[in-house]
Amino acid sequence: MTSINYSEKIPNNVNLSDDRTLQRALEQWQPNFLSWWGDMGPEGSHGFDVYLRTAVSVDPSGWAHFDHVKMPDYRWGIFLTPGEADRKIHFGEHKGEAAWQDVPGEHRANLRRIIVTQGDTEPASVEQQRHLGLTAPSMYDLRNLFQVNVEEGRHLWAMVYLLHRYFGRDGREEAEALLGRRSGDDDNPRILGAFNEKTPDWLAFYMFTYFTDRDGKFQLSALAESGFDPLARTTKFMLTEEAHHMFVGESGVSRVIARTAQVMNELKTDDVSKLRAAGVIDLPTIQRYINFHYSVTIDLFGADQSSNAAIFYSSGLKGRYEESKRDDDHQLNGQMYRLLDVDNGKLVEREVPMLNAMNEVLRDDYIKDSVAGVNRWNKVLEKAGIDLRLTVPHKAFNRQIGTFAGVRVSPDGRVVSEAEWAAHEREWLPSSEDRAYVASLMGRVTEPGKFANWIAPPPLGINRQPIDFEYVRFN
Amino acid sequence: MNGPVPVEVLRQHLIDPEICIRCNTCEETCPIDAITHDENNYVVRADTCNGCMACISPCPTGAIDNWRDVLKAEAYPVDEQLTWDELPVQDDALAGQGSIGEAAQGAQGASSGGAGAGTNGMTAESSAPVIGGSDLVRGSVVPPWSAAKPYVNLYNHKAPVQASVVGNYRVTDASTESDIHHIVLDFGKQPFPVLEGQSIGIIPPGTTADGRAHHARQYSIASPRDGERPGYNNLALTVKRVTKDHQGQAVGGVCSNYLCDLKKGDVVNVMGPFGSTFLMPNHADSHLLMICTGTGAAPMRAMTEYRRRRRMKGATGKLMLFFGARTQGELPYFGPLLNLPKDFIDTNLAFSRTPGQPRRYVQDAMRERAADVAALLRHDHTYIYVCGLKGMEDGVLQVLQTIAGEAGLDWQTLWQRMKTEGRLHLETY
Numbered sequence: 001m002t003s004i005n006y007s008e009k010i011p012n013n014v015n016l017s018d019d020r021t022l023q024r025a026l027e028q029w030q031p032n033f034l035s036w037w038g039d040m041g042p043e044g045s046h047g048f049d050v051y052l053r054t055a056v057s058v059d060p061s062g063w064a065h066f067d068h069v070k071m072p073d074y075r076w077g078i079f080l081t082p083g084e085a086d087r088k089i090h091f092g093e094h095k096g097e098a099a100w101q102d103v104p105g106e107h108r109a110n111l112r113r114i115i116v117t118q119g120d121t122e123p124a125s126v127e128q129q130r131h132l133g134l135t136a137p138s139m140y141d142l143r144n145l146f147q148v149n150v151e152e153g154r155h156l157w158a159m160v161y162l163l164h165r166y167f168g169r170d171g172r173e174e175a176e177a178l179l180g181r182r183s184g185d186d187d188n189p190r191i192l193g194a195f196n197e198k199t200p201d202w203l204a205f206y207m208f209t210y211f212t213d214r215d216g217k218f219q220l221s222a223l224a225e226s227g228f229d230p231l232a233r234t235t236k237f238m239l240t241e242e243a244h245h246m247f248v249g250e251s252g253v254s255r256v257i258a259r260t261a262q263v264m265n266e267l268k269t270d271d272v273s274k275l276r277a278a279g280v281i282d283l284p285t286i287q288r289y290i291n292f293h294y295s296v297t298i299d300l301f302g303a304d305q306s307s308n309a310a311i312f313y314s315s316g317l318k319g320r321y322e323e324s325k326r327d328d329d330h331q332l333n334g335q336m337y338r339l340l341d342v343d344n345g346k347l348v349e350r351e352v353p354m355l356n357a358m359n360e361v362l363r364d365d366y367i368k369d370s371v372a373g374v375n376r377w378n379k380v381l382e383k384a385g386i387d388l389r390l391t392v393p394h395k396a397f398n399r400q401i402g403t404f405a406g407v408r409v410s411p412d413g414r415v416v417s418e419a420e421w422a423a424h425e426r427e428w429l430p431s432s433e434d435r436a437y438v439a440s441l442m443g444r445v446t447e448p449g450k451f452a453n454w455i456a457p458p459p460l461g462i463n464r465q466p467i468d469f470e471y472v473r474f475n
Numbered sequence: 476m477n478g479p480v481p482v483e484v485l486r487q488h489l490i491d492p493e494i495c496i497r498c499n500t501c502e503e504t505c506p507i508d509a510i511t512h513d514e515n516n517y518v519v520r521a522d523t524c525n526g527c528m529a530c531i532s533p534c535p536t537g538a539i540d541n542w543r544d545v546l547k548a549e550a551y552p553v554d555e556q557l558t559w560d561e562l563p564v565q566d567d568a569l570a571g572q573g574s575i576g577e578a579a580q581g582a583q584g585a586s587s588g589g590a591g592a593g594t595n596g597m598t599a600e601s602s603a604p605v606i607g608g609s610d611l612v613r614g615s616v617v618p619p620w621s622a623a624k625p626y627v628n629l630y631n632h633k634a635p636v637q638a639s640v641v642g643n644y645r646v647t648d649a650s651t652e653s654d655i656h657h658i659v660l661d662f663g664k665q666p667f668p669v670l671e672g673q674s675i676g677i678i679p680p681g682t683t684a685d686g687r688a689h690h691a692r693q694y695s696i697a698s699p700r701d702g703e704r705p706g707y708n709n710l711a712l713t714v715k716r717v718t719k720d721h722q723g724q725a726v727g728g729v730c731s732n733y734l735c736d737l738k739k740g741d742v743v744n745v746m747g748p749f750g751s752t753f754l755m756p757n758h759a760d761s762h763l764l765m766i767c768t769g770t771g772a773a774p775m776r777a778m779t780e781y782r783r784r785r786r787m788k789g790a791t792g793k794l795m796l797f798f799g800a801r802t803q804g805e806l807p808y809f810g811p812l813l814n815l816p817k818d819f820i821d822t823n824l825a826f827s828r829t830p831g832q833p834r835r836y837v838q839d840a841m842r843e844r845a846a847d848v849a850a851l852l853r854h855d856h857t858y859i860y861v862c863g864l865k866g867m868e869d870g871v872l873q874v875l876q877t878i879a880g881e882a883g884l885d886w887q888t889l890w891q892r893m894k895t896e897g898r899l900h901l902e903t904y
């Protein structure tokens with residue numbers, strides 16, 4: 001049993017009290033975090049008792065403990081998966097050496113940058129989602145939103161701990177700065193583009209948790225392989241929490257589709273205007289939301305070719321997804337990878353050294369994973385006897401980063417002219433009318449067991465509670 | 476009680492492909508690699524999974540908590556599961572005969588919607604609506620092998636059963652703060668079969684401030700299976716009046732106050748019974764190590780009373796009890812407990828607030844009896860029961876670890892073994 005000590009100001013399983021300087025530094029950061037949470041956390045939620053999952057220990061028996069918790073009293077803390085004795089670095093140039101328990105001097109700057117970038121996404125998504133509580137389609141969904149938010153907050157803590165503990169003064173400054181930036185702020189935005197987009201409505205929220213939190217899963221999985229042991233252990237534990245976020249997204253979109261399909265069958269129509277009149281979200285609009293969120297998210301993996309990514313890998317800082325389950329040499333020298341490129345107005349494939357394509361390798365794994373889930377959404381349509389199928393757009397569609405930045409590519413993967421793009425943009429990406437329509441459906445439903453008209457109830461409650469369980473007590 | 480379990484029926488653990496999001500959490504969690512996946516599905520190997528339940532609560536979707544009773548020889552193989560789009564339906568002829576827990580048809584099965592008909596995935600603890608939300612996974616999620624088969628969920632909040640109060644008196648000293656009542660409920664001709672260690676749900680009348688019906692509260696049964704009064708269809712509860720919340724703020728507990736104020740003849744809405752793992756072993760040489768505080772005494776009283784009534788011929792099983800309260804006056808059933816013969820039960824009391832004396836908790840009493848506790852820990856027929864306030868759990872597990880360590884036992888291994896063998900049961904609230 002690796003218990004988490006909740007009697008301390010900062011719950012932790014890292015013996016924080018043994019390091020007084022660190023403890024004091026983090027205790028100084030804590031009020032800033034709380035004041036950030038007060039300003040930027042879920043709006044108007046203070047004083048609610050929410051049925052939250054909290055970790056009481058970091059082994060399977062303890063990290064899914066359910067109870068009603070007053071939101072602002074949630075105990076954010078520092079939880080690392082138990083370490084493995086004699087863990088070895090298992091990829092890159094240091095393969096076979098003992099994993100680092102301290103930051104190796106030569107990799108310090110890179111590690112700090114990786115941690116700061118990961119850390120920056122966590123408060124960003126809380127900021128992006130802060131108004132959603134006011135329009136939750138049910139008490140069940142509201143609870144899920146809060147769960148996602150408190151865990152993002154905890155993930156921030158996880159990264160801040162690493163910065164404080166291992167990066168001295170610049171670590172502390174970076175930790176400060178994490179609370180200074182604001183999603184979408186012109187002067188001081190979040191580091192990555194997708195985290196400055198708005199999450200204006202619940203369909204966008206589900207898409208975000210499906211697509212963008214899945215980016216989190218892949219980034220965290222790659223970091224969980226890291227030769228820097230404290231980072232690997234931290235991210236491993238974060239992954240167990242991240243699964244819930246993807247669940248919210250996958251089941252959320254699935255329920256929207258299920259409801260739409262139900263009304264399509266009742267009215268025997270696929271006419272968008274009739275479906276909108278009936279108050280559900282038509283499938284073409286859902287497809288456009290997919291196109292948008294997918295393309296914005298795959299940009300998060302960075303440029304297709306990157307010498308930084310090569311360095312991160314060869315120096316053992318960031319592995320591949322499921323690195324330890326792959327059976328190659330884990331060094332990749334001399335290996336090649338096929339990348340997509342544009343040549344003379346056409347998409348072509350090109351071989352590059354795999355080490356330089358690590359971002360693309362991770363992106364491709366991500367793509368496989370997201371496509372599989374979209375197929376599960378299609379099963380909902382299939383079951384309802386509806387022929388339309390949802391898809392993810394082509395990898396080169398609507399990209400802002402890497403080779404395809406500035407190249408116009410249709411969702412089915414043709415390079416198109418600026419004029420053709422302009423003529424079809426409204427079919428391919430959500431228009432302001434689409435967004436306005438979806439926004440018009442957003443209203444607050446807070447009665448237990450009741451759901452907004454545009455979304456089906458979930459098949460199962462949280463922790464097997466009934467659907468009409470009081471997931472949130474408003475007091 | 477049900478007939479003997481046909482050995483060839485397996486309660487097969489399955490994952491619902493319609494709900495699972497393929498997040499890999501279960502595969503990462505399973506201690507014995509019983510879970511595997513391909514690009515399509517996550518599945519459980521029938522020949523590997525031992526039903527330890529470690530994967531159940533970490534799964535974010537609930538997809539993992541599905542079970543089908545199948546003929547062992549016809550368990551669904553991994554290859555087949557990997558192709559599924561939805562779960563197979565339960566073969567009704569086999570339903571409820573599987574080897575882990577008791578399948579119950581009910582509200583939750585219906586609510587799993589697309590999850591296919593038939594029995595739902597309820598086993599063991601997940602079958603009982605979690606009202607108190609106790610931490611279940613540190614203890615066993617399977618019953619002792621010799622336990623009788625329980626009935627669960629016969630009555631729910633939509634269709635409760637009515638019981639009438641036939642007795643209600645205080646069992647703690649009138650001068651103490653702690654007001655604990657012994658309440659006897661009679662079910663008349665309504666079937667309500669229970670076993671020692673099970674609990675029931677009480678639906679308090681009235682509504683919350685904002686007009687909603689109260690949710691049910693759970694109470695452990697304090698009497699043995701044949702009734703508080705043998706041969707009558709009744710049972711006893713040990714209910715503490717809640718006047719302060721866990722933080723010490725003054726509150727009037729809704730249900731406990733309602734119960735403590737009941738008069739003879741009053742009618743109460745009851746659901747349940749709940750619980751299919753916190754059950755006593757029925758073989759004569761099984762030892763019971765019981766550790767409780769306050770109203771956690773209820774199930775211990777039930778088990779002790781059962782053993783006392785049928786002091787099994789030639790029984791070699793020992794009963795050892797550690798019981799904590801703030802003062803002697805606050806210990807329910809203090810008198811009757813002391814009247815039990817010493818050769819029948821080894822009773823150890825710990826008082827934390829006796830004026831003029833150092834505070835003593837159950838852990839302290841256990842440490843003092845370390846040699847005897849260790850002897851029990853060494854024994855393969857020892858079953859441990861912990862019940863009472865949530866806060867006691869850590870302390871008790873820690874002292875068990877210490878005692879085991881000093882006795883040269885590897886606690887982690889022993890703990891794991893006891894869990895999978897249904898020999899360590901925790902119920903705290």
Ligand SMILES: Cc1cc2nc3c(=O)[nH]c(=O)nc-3n(C[C@H](O)[C@H](O)[C@H](O)COP(=O)(O)OP(=O)(O)OC[C@H]3O[C@@H](n4cnc5c(N)ncnc54)[C@H](O)[C@@H]3O)c2cc1C
Nearest residue numbers: 607692693694695713714715720721728729730731770904
């Ligand atoms: C499996 C199980 C078995 C149980 N068995 C028994 C039993 O045998 N006897 C028994 O008396 N209770 C038992 N309980 C606890 C019982 O279900 C209720 O929680 C308790 O009676 C309080 O309910 P209430 O309606 O009076 O208070 P509520 O109105 O529900 O709660 C008021 C406040 O008091 C707090 N509170 C709840 N219980 C306690 C407590 N025990 N001490 C201090 N604060 C508390 C709550 O958190 C809340 O803040 C059991 C619980 C579980 C889960």
Ligand code: SF4
Nearest residue numbers: 495496498499501534
């Ligand atoms: S943890 Fe649950 S949702 Fe995740 S893969 Fe396993 S069964 Fe599926």
Ligand code: SF4
Nearest residue numbers: 505524525527528530
């Ligand atoms: S019940 Fe236990 S053994 Fe079976 S799959 Fe789950 S974790 Fe593994």
